Amino acid sequence: MAVGFCLLHFSLHLYMSIFILFLQVLLDFSTGFHVEVKEWDENGMARWKTFRRQKREWIKFAAACREGEDNSKRNPIAKIRSDCEENHPITYSISGVGIDRAPYGIFVVNPRTGEINITSIVDREVTPVFVIRCFAKHSVTGIDLEPPLELRVRVLDINDNPPIFAQTVFTGSVEESSMDNTLVMKIIASDADEPNHLNSKIAFKIESQEPSGPPMFIMNKYTGELHLANYLDREQHSSYTLVVKASDRDGAADGISSLCSCNIKVIDVNDNFPTLAQTSISENSLSSELLRIQALDADEEFTDNWLAEFFFISGNEDNSFEIVTDRATNQGILRVIKLCSA
Numbered sequence: 001m002a003v004g005f006c007l008l009h010f011s012l013h014l015y016m017s018i019f020i021l022f023l024q025v026l027l028d029f030s031t032g033f034h035v036e037v038k039e040w041d042e043n044g045m046a047r048w049k050t051f052r053r054q055k056r057e058w059i060k061f062a063a064a065c066r067e068g069e070d071n072s073k074r075n076p077i078a079k080i081r082s083d084c085e086e087n088h089p090i091t092y093s094i095s096g097v098g099i100d101r102a103p104y105g106i107f108v109v110n111p112r113t114g115e116i117n118i119t120s121i122v123d124r125e126v127t128p129v130f131v132i133r134c135f136a137k138h139s140v141t142g143i144d145l146e147p148p149l150e151l152r153v154r155v156l157d158i159n160d161n162p163p164i165f166a167q168t169v170f171t172g173s174v175e176e177s178s179m180d181n182t183l184v185m186k187i188i189a190s191d192a193d194e195p196n197h198l199n200s201k202i203a204f205k206i207e208s209q210e211p212s213g214p215p216m217f218i219m220n221k222y223t224g225e226l227h228l229a230n231y232l233d234r235e236q237h238s239s240y241t242l243v244v245k246a247s248d249r250d251g252a253a254d255g256i257s258s259l260c261s262c263n264i265k266v267i268d269v270n271d272n273f274p275t276l277a278q279t280s281i282s283e284n285s286l287s288s289e290l291l292r293i294q295a296l297d298a299d300e301e302f303t304d305n306w307l308a309e310f311f312f313i314s315g316n317e318d319n320s321f322e323i324v325t326d327r328a329t330n331q332g333i334l335r336v337i338k339l340c341s342a
Contacts (some may be wrong), residue, residue, distance in 0.1 A: 033136060033146040036079040046074070066156040067124040076115035077153070082136035082146050089139035098122075098130045107132060107153075116151070124155040125192050157194035162256040163202050163246040165189045170244075172226070173265040176234040180227075184217065184264060187224035189246040203251030207243040207259065216240060217264070221251070226262065234266040235298045268300035274308050293323075293332040306330065 036048045065071040080092055092114040098106035106120045107130065116132070134149040165188070172185030193199035204224045209215060217240070218229040226242075242262040249255030274297040295308035310323040310332035320338040325331070 032083055033134075033149050034081045034083070035134070035149060035151055036081075037151075038074060038077055048079075064154045064156050065118055065122060066158060067122050068158050068160055070121060071118045075117040076110075077118055078116040078151060080109070080114040080116065080134045080136070080149065080151070084136065084145040088145065090145060091137050091139045093135045093137065095133045095135070096131050097127060099132065103127075106130070109134075122155050124157050124194065125161065127155065128194070129154050157197055157199055159193060159199040159248060159254075159256060161192040161199075161248075163189040163191045163248055163258045165246065165258060165260040168260060170260060170262045171265075172262065173267050174228060174232065175267045176232045176269055177271060178228055178232065180229065180231075182228040184226045184228060185262065187219070187226060187244055187246070187260065187262065189224065189258070189260075191248050193248065198249050200248060201250045202246050202248055203255075205245045205247070205251065207245045210241045211237050217242060219244065232266050234268045234300065235272065238266050238300075240264045240266070268303060268305050270299055270305040272298040272305075290321075290334045290336050292326070292329075293334060295330045295332065297330065301330075308332065 034050060036050045038046050039049050065074075065077065071077070082090055082092075084090060091111045092109055093111060094107060094109045094116065095101075097103075099108075103120070103126075106122060107116055107118055109116050114136075116134075122130075130153040132151040132153060134151055135144065136146040137144055167188075170185055170187055174182060174184045187204060189202055189204075191200035191202055202224075203221050204219050205221070206215070206217065206219050209217070214230055216228070216230045216232060217226055219226050224246075226244075240263075242264070244260050244262055245257050246260070247255040247257040274295045293310065295310075297306045297308065299305035307327060308325060308330050310325055312321070312323070318338070320336060321334060322337050323332045323334045326333055
């Protein structure tokens with residue numbers, strides 16, 4: 001009995017080896033693993049386009065579906081078929097992101113017909129391309145009858161993302177009296193829609209200026225760079241607030257827009273002469289604080305451009321007087337330190 005069992009085991013092992021070798025020969029000489037991809041023309045009419053393996057290399061097939069839409073009305077989106085099914089029972093299967101990896105179950109395949117269907121709405125910003133690995137296995141032995149085939153499904157973009165500014169409020173500064181076209185700041189925004197596509201092409205525009213009046217700034221539509229367009233006088237306006245709009249689709253009316261604020265400080269330069277209030281004193285007066293001389297300067301208060309420095313040009317040759325500056329009021333305090341002789 002033991003000898004008979006061993007002979008039976010050997011015969012089965014030999015049979016399976018010959019069967020596997022036979023399948024390998026079939027694989028080497030089969031005419032291929034085919035894929036049909038459904039395409040649509042401008043009128044929405046569907047047609048099937050067939051691709052097949054060339055020599056031992058696989059073509060990277062491209063199908064497409066649109067994000068944010070129900071694509072199931074176009075099912076099946078593709079079909080896979082092996083020529084081996086003419087002589088062997090075949091089970092078709094697929095694998096990859098959107099199938100057996102998160103997000104799960106977006107694509108399913110009919111194991112008997114090889115038809116591939118889409119079951120869920122997809123988001124290009126989450127997965128721009130699905131790579132579906134397709135398999136054709138012998139239904140009984142589970143042996144691969146074809147090398148795996150890659151089917152790439154590109155997700156077509158829709159304009160479903162607004163431009164997003166890098167900051168809610170941008171701040172900058174520029175010196176008064178600066179030359180035209182001086183760079184003030186750069187506004188930065190991004191769009192999550194498909195890169196190098198109209199849906200993500202941002203155009204910048206100044207919506208409003210406060211204080212109002214002649215436009216004091218100009219913005220580069222594509223770079224977001226804000227430049228000086230007019231003469232700034234800090235003594236007239238010490239700051240400006242702009243509202244800037246960023247619109248995708250190159251600023252077209254059907255684009256999506258966002259707004260941000262830009263606060264611009266006008267930096268003071270020393271471009272105003274101080275003036276003095278006229279006064280006089282009586283002779284033979286001696287006081288620690290004889291009088292105060294007010295200096296008037298239109299430059300920014302409490303800066304070096306505003307703070308006056310008092311000194312004598314003439315009339316104090318005998319050093320009878322001294323004058324110091326009150327830094328809080330910008331007044332010159334005149335003192336008599338020696339009585340004048342008659």
